[in-house]
Amino acid sequence: MRNHSLVILILLILISSFGLLSIYSSTHQKDGEPWGLIFKRQLLWFAFGLILFFTMSNINYRRLWDWTYILYGLTIILLLLVFVLGVVRLGAQRWLKFAWINFQPSELAKLITVIFLARYFSSKSADYLSWHTHKLGLYRALLLPFIFISIPMGLIIEQPDLGSGIILLFIFIIMFYLAGAKLRYILFFLLITALAMPVLWHLLKDYQKDRIMVFLNPNSDPLGAGYTIIQSKIAIGSGGFLGKGWLSGTQSQLRFLPESHTDFIFATFAEERGFLGSIVLLALYYFLINQGIAIGQRTSDNFGRLLALGISAMLGIQILVNIAMNMGIAPVVGLPLPLMSYGGSSILITCISLGILVNIEKTRTVF
């Protein structure tokens, strides 16, 4: 394994360890079976994730090109299955239950979207042998891929999981941009999206509207929807420079902070590790994304290149949005922090994605 791949592996292990420690800290004092299991399960997921990471790094990523439509179809089926068989938790139907495993197809959908778009924008037509997105017309460059993406996106938002849905949209915009689409199409698309906002507002669920309103003014409902943001900010802020120490964060330990082991793991971490820890964590994440982008830049294969960049973008958006939402500078949407948050689906998909990245780096010289 070459240098860059090793860096990615080290970053993966470092960040995951931080995550595991925080999950342990936020759950160890909570009584009852499920709480005790959470840390062990996460450990198990992490082990699985590592296996998948190594597996994927050894499977040629070009195979994904062949499997793209199969994977896409599978994802759509899984997303549809969620509506039929899905487990309802926290008021949303997001999980599929296989034996004892709760799987979240929306996590898979993020990666599949990246693979799909990477393939779509890098396919060569019979007429042009070169990469040609910039020469495509409005229909083929924008509308067709967007229709493909809006199917899983719509299904995810309908679950309802606004966060993951929006992530798909972001991924689309970034990959569209990176694929070299005409700037005016991008502007056109952004304009349409902006214009559609008021219409979409009415399609949102009430709790989603509340969250956005609360984001604009957290004190409008301090005990309801604003509670989480306020408590999260208190948790992060009270960490100070060095933090309260491991297992000593009052906000997370005494359960003032809801979802302290999943979406708000960053607050838990920042409370106990302080400014120093938070900055180190941010730096690690930045390096990880930077590595992904660097791999993309070095790859000459269009598919590999777009895939690497897409994966980096996917991770980057999730990290940025999650941390921003922890600090109250983005609305609260159900988004995990990759590698930190508790959740099998998230950690497995992230490990797979990083495995693909490593494989792209490894396979680069082949072409």
Add this chain to the structure above:
Amino acid sequence: MRIKVINWIIFFLFLFLSLAVLNLQLINGRRYWQLSNKNCIRLLPQEGCRGNILDRQGKVIVGNKLSYDLAIIPQDKVQIEKALLAASRVLGRDVDELGRNFKNGFIAPFAPVVIARDIEVRQAIALEELRPDIANITIQMRPVRDYPYGKFGCHIFGYLNEIDRRRLTKLSDYGYQTKDIVGFGGLEEKYDYYLRPEKGGLSLEVDHRGKFVRILGFKPPHDGKDIQLTVDLDIQKIVENNLVDRQGSVIIMDPSSGEIIAMASAPNFNPKLFVKKTSPATLRNLFNDPRAPLVNRAISGVYPPGSVFKLVMAYGALDTKKMSTNKTFFCPGSMYVGRREFKCWDIHQRQNLFGAIIHSCDVFFYHTGLIIGAQAIHDYALRFGFGKVTAIDLPYESSGFVPSPLWKKIRRLSNWFDGDTANLSIGQGDLMVTPIQTVRMVAVFANKGSLVKPYLVKSIDGRDISVYQRVPSGTKFKEATIEYIADAMRSTVSEPTGTANILAIFGVQVAGKTGTVQVPHGQTHAWFIGFFPFKNPKFAICVFLEHGGSGQAACMLTRRIIEEMLKQGLIR
């Protein structure tokens, strides 16, 4: 190219997040840290007892007793509702009101919330009996101020109430907080710092539901310090009983040390009203009563001294050597000063200073005043402690006022006339004194020439502080002169024609001087100041009755007090 753009965007977004973290954790860290403590730390205060106030024999005059509070342990809603209903039934109070108290007093789900204070023992027992059915009712006991002698001494002690804004601003540096119970007026205010209990309490960690997690710290409450007074409860009782339905004040002081043995002011008030959380209307009536029952007339009331001031005049006349004891004046019942006629209350014919004191002859003292001059009178009044506070250990003492020619020129923009001197000579006009000042003045004649500082508190927490209380007096008065006037005071009582002859009682030799003050409206004020036993004075007394009639009325009251003291064997 486009990759670079994305790279930069990501870099800036991460930078932005870092700055946001910096803002939250470093710039606003302190605030959020406090907020997080507020989230999880609860304080359960525990009260100590306020210090007792003891009389000179060590009897508790103001103490503490247990009061019963009804508290509810917050559990589930149904239980609370049930408890509130039961409580309202037993106490006969509105459920909504109790519910409001519950809501306001809530600290944490495990901490009992007091919903009714000071319930009666009978009610407490009745509620306690409900416990098998309603488990979350508890009766808590709490020390409250107790006044076993009711209104007695209320002006000495003052009362207790929740701290007001003015005192809070003044005292917040000394650890006083809102809702603290502090003394208002009297010793409770003056010695509040010693009397107040030191608050203790538990600091607890709670979780998001307010459930108890662990104890972070405990500070035991400390009781306030006891203070012992110079007041003799038996004599105080006699004095208070004799002042019932009167308006005025009586002070009895040890003339040699300045220890206040009894001090009463009428009308008085019941300090219990403030402990009991009486209806606001009752308290408002108390505050707005035109007879001002809350004012301690003994130290805060200012009145013209009338004829009792003649003692100062007599000393001044002899001390300046402008008059001898042989000098006589003829009193035809009035005299002209300038063009105005100044009356005497009787026709005294010719007499010297001794006789003038015995008969309280106004004309004689008009002459005396004109001879020694207004400035000298002013100076002697100041030497006897008038015009400034006596520095007794009570708050809100008035200083009274002694006029002088200079003052009149500056403040009234007019000249001082001989008529003013004549008025001043018999203690009328602008001259204003407090009863405590007059008792101190008369003590000079009892202790043969020193001006003492009156005080009330003998020891704090068992430690004798009389050394600090007895401030050495300034210049001594001339003993011979003092004795001469004291003899005249004795004759005032013993001579059949003396103004205080009714005090010639069997058993104790009293010396004194009466005073009758002309007032613009209503009856005259009545004064009597004196001391007894004459040979070895143990008590200096001042009796003042507001609109009480002539000095005779004050003498009558004095007689009753002394007789009662004799009867109880309090004069040895």
